[in-house]
Structure formats: structure tokens, C-alpha cells
Amino acid sequence: MTSDDIAISLSDVSKCFKLYDQPVDRLKDLLLPTKVRSRDFWALRDINANITKGQTVGLVGQNGSGKSTLLQLIVGTLTPTSGQIQAKGRIAALLELGSGFNPEFTGRQNVFFNGRVLGLSQAEIEARFDQIAAFADIGEKLEEPVKTYSSGMFIRLAFAVIINTDPDILIVDEALAVGDIYFQQKCFQRIRELRDQGVTILFVSHESASVFRLCDRAMLLEHGQVVMDGEPKPVLDLYEAQMLKQFENRSDDFQIQVVPASPETTAAATEELSTAPAADNIAVESPDPTPNQSPQIAVNSDDLVQIQFVRILNLAGEEIPTVTSSETIQIAVGVWCNQALADPHVGFKIRNRQGEVIFETNTQCMGQTPGAIGANELLEVRFRCQVPLWDGQYTISVGVANEAIGPAIFRRTLIYAHDLAVLTILKNPKDIIWAGITNLNPTLQILNPTTPQA
């Protein structure tokens, strides 16, 4: 990779904010700078990353981890306390939409006004005006002052201007994904088009699914530092594990394990996840290799349980290597309990190659209770289901929790391990011809035209 390939370069970037107990202290600081009245707060520390041209990078992290601060530093609305940032080309930022609009101007006037501020020439704006108006789709309102707009109309127009500036780098804060589902789809479609044209995109989102769909790289920020950077799947798995930990308000007994991708360490992870004292009649199984060999993320609390196996069975209970689409199968999960559990629940999740969730459920969501289990006992749960999926490979992740306290809410998650088995789906020759994620197996009713009534 040469320096010409780099769109955004971040070297040792840090940002410190000064925090004041009283707002007036900020003023006093300006007037009498000798006395210290503020505390330093490092929102970002030593961020190093090169984002290559054409990459679509998803930035994830819990609230306050520093995502917006990093975007603002790249856009230039904030300056770093230390370190260097280089961004090559025209940046379009969907951060503070409409901040350049004049409320007294009409929508049309603002398109020209804002377009110029964003670096377009008059001729360039004229050339793409119809495109912008069509994208905003606010009809006659375009000729009225923007102060009369609803917030939705305002955002639509602002988004339309920015997204049509032919940027080299697009910065998107997904919190701004506003408007109705049609407008959101249009925004995502346009972002995808820009991605396919080779625009470099930096995308902040709290929603893993959007990052899976859009990005080819993800960065996880935690307390202002990058804790993982790479393929979206493991990064988002780690993010999800952190969210779970935060949701359950857990600290030291909740370990998040990141297992590197190499075959040796994958085998080690397997060992770690299945080191239950093997009862004579229980085969400790190795999970199949995942379709893409990315790091596996698991959370484990206090080693109370271990996943002993995840098997795909036919209705006769025999293990099967492949499944024909629409076939009914059983997903068998064996959980070794090191301690007695009052109300254990088991769940599974099917994900596609990109890591998108296709389906998930658990015993509690299915209205069932496996019941109390003693120490050193094996709990086996079999989920029987049809799998009307598009052919290809999927992975199965498994979680175990104790004590349901609400719908899909548990007092304690005991283990959550991703990609323990591979589900290989083959085309079913008996199926109708279909495309998509899942075959809805429609039936058809064709109604004859009725005679129009007089």
C-alpha cells in the first residue's frame, strides 16, 4: 500500500476536553489563566489508523466511547490536542445536517447557498439541481422559506444536498437516519452507490446490522481507544459482548474471550469451551471450522457452564453434514453445568456469511422452561425447525442464561459463544424458483376478473 492509496490517516491522535464544574469557571479561565479550574478529560487517546481509498469503515462503540469526536476531528470541526490527521479529497459529512442553511431562504436558494459552501461551483449545482430536488422529494415546499419546514423536510433537503456533492470521503453519523422507511432506504441506497463508485466512507452506527450490510472494515472504540480493528464480524461480536456485559451491569466475573483466527488457537478455543469433565457417554466435539476464519468471540461468566456440543440432526436424531433447504432439522445443544442452576435457558442464533442474524430464539422466548439442573449434569436442548434458507453456509452461535426475569431478559448470561457449528444448506430441487434470504413457500390464488357492476 502506498501513501497514494490512503484516504484518511490518523497518527497518534488524541483529544482532550477541559471539564469545568461551573460554567463560570470557563470564563474565569480565559480572564485569569494562571489558576487551574478545569479537569482534563481525554475523549480520544493515541488513535492510529490508515483508511484506504474506497474502504467503508464502520465505527462502533458504547455511548461516550469517542466516535463522534473522531468524526469531528476528521471533518475538521474539532482540532486534535495532539497527533496528525490527513484526509485527502472532498469530504461530505452527514453530521450536523442543515447547519449551513439560512432559515429565511427558500429551499431552492439554500440548495445553491449550501452547495457553494460545500465547494460546488454554480454550474455544478445547476447541473445536479434536479437530482437534489428529486432526492429530497418535498414538492412545492422547495419554493418556500426553510423556516416553514417540518424537521423531516429540513433533514431531507440537507441530506439531498450533501449526498449529491460527489465527495471523495463520506462521513455518516447514522443517528441521523431519519424520516420514513422509504427515505431511509433511499439514503442507504445512495450510500451504497457511493461506496460502489469507490468513495471512502466512515460510518458511525449503534446498529450492528447496518455495519454488516455496508462496511468492509469495522473499528471498535472503548474509552477513546481502538480496541479492535478489522473484519466487521469479530469486531461487531466483541461490541455485542460488551453491550451484553454493560446491560447486565457485570464486571469481573464476566470474561470476554477473543480467540484469534489461526487453526491452532481456534482449536484451543474449542478446548476452552468444551473442557467439561467428559462423562463416559458424552462425546466432546470440536466445532466445525467457520466459513471465514475470523476471530471468535465468546463471553463466559465464572465457568458455571460449558457448551459441550452443537449438532445438526435429522428427525431420526442422526447427525447430518448438510441440510436441504426447507428440510426439518434439529439443532441439538449440549450444556455441561458445573453448578446447579435454578432456571437455565438455552438459545441459538443463525448468521450468514457476513454475520447478519438470520434467526434467533431461546427456550424462554419459546415459552418453555428446561427446569432446574444439578451440578455436573448435562442439559441437552433440541430445537426442531424448518430451514427454508438460500443455499450456502451459515453459522450457529449459542447462549446459555439463568433465571428469566422478563421476555428474553435474564438475571445472568452464563456463556455466549459465536460460530460453534456450520449449517450447510443445499438447494431443494422440489422448491419453487425463488430468491432472497428465506423461502416463504407462498401458495397461489388467481382470481378471475369479475364482471364490472352496472
Ligand SMILES: Nc1ncnc2c1ncn2[C@@H]1O[C@H](COP(=O)(O)OP(=O)(O)OP(=O)(O)O)[C@@H](O)[C@H]1O
Ligand atoms: N465538547 C465537549 N466537552 C467535554 N466533553 C466532551 C465534549 N464532547 C464530547 N465530550 C465527551 O467525550 C466523550 C466522547 O464523546 P463522543 O460524543 O465522541 O462519544 P460517542 O462515542 O459519539 O457517543 P454516542 O454514541 O453517545 O454518540 C464523552 O464522554 C463526552 O461526554
